[in-house]
Amino acid sequence: DTEVTQTPKHLVMGMTNKKSLKCEQHMGHRAMYWYKQKAKKPPELMFVYSYEKLSINESVPSRFSPECPNSSLLNLHLHALQPEDSALYLCASSQGQGPSRELFFGEGSRLTVL
Amino acid sequence: GQQLNQSPQSMFIQEGEDVSMNCTSSSIFNTWLWYKQDPGEGPVLLIALYKAGELTSNGRLTAQFGITRKDSFLNISASIPSDVGIYFCAGHPTSGTYKYIFGTGTRLKVLA
Numbered sequence: 538d539t540e541v542t543q544t545p546k547h548l549v550m551g552m553t554n555k556k557s558l559k560c561e562q563h564m565g566h567r568a569m570y571w572y573k574q575k576a577k578k579p580p581e582l583m584f585v586y587s588y589e590k591l592s593i594n595e596s597v598p599s600r601f602s603p604e605c606p607n608s609s610l611l612n613l614h615l616h617a618l619q620p621e622d623s624a625l626y627l628c629a630s631s632q633g634q635g636p637s638r639e640l641f642f643g644e645g646s647r648l649t650v651l
Numbered sequence: 652g653q654q655l656n657q658s659p660q661s662m663f664i665q666e667g668e669d670v671s672m673n674c675t676s677s678s679i680f681n682t683w684l685w686y687k688q689d690p691g692e693g694p695v696l697l698i699a700l701y702k703a704g705e706l707t708s709n710g711r712l713t714a715q716f717g718i719t720r721k722d723s724f725l726n727i728s729a730s731i732p733s734d735v736g737i738y739f740c741a742g743h744p745t746s747g748t749y750k751y752i753f754g755t756g757t758r759l760k761v762l763a
Contacts, residue, residue, distance in 0.1 A: 543693075568749055579654060579739055579753035580694070593749055627693050631749075638682040638701075638743045640751055642693035 560628030567633030657754030
């Protein structure tokens, strides 16, 4: 089962709202990622958690706050976003340590900030 | 961030034609991944390549890991309308980082 599940699929929020994006995988992967994708562009890395610890933060503004409650779950907390933050947010996972470097994406959460 | 050169940027082809696209880099990679992405959806992994010179097929898709480890190729044979979408390559550097490098994408449109 190579599945990464993201909720919600669509989210509309105002600039003063607080919301969260959620991601779950049951492949036993130990690395989980958040990517941001604008239209017609490749995914852009935001955060990586490796073995439930934040491994990479690509200088993302603090209005985005990641959380990894356990090895299967990854959240992205959103607060005081700007309209330019509207994008497709993709969660992904990979094995972490080990020979496989396959990266599996979820279906994405389409975020619109008004 | 760093991106791979992917070409062509877009292409229109007739149904039944074969398609080729490639990615090139100035750095060497130890893994190449190829994805297809439909509008509003997440990228779907098509093929993973791990060794220089490796040739791997997945149905009508065939991908190759370049001998120099700086490029990769994807071929689609006998294209059909559902092949429409954006194809991305991604390279995993040799340093063990979690930072995959993505190509700029090839937008494929198939004319029935």
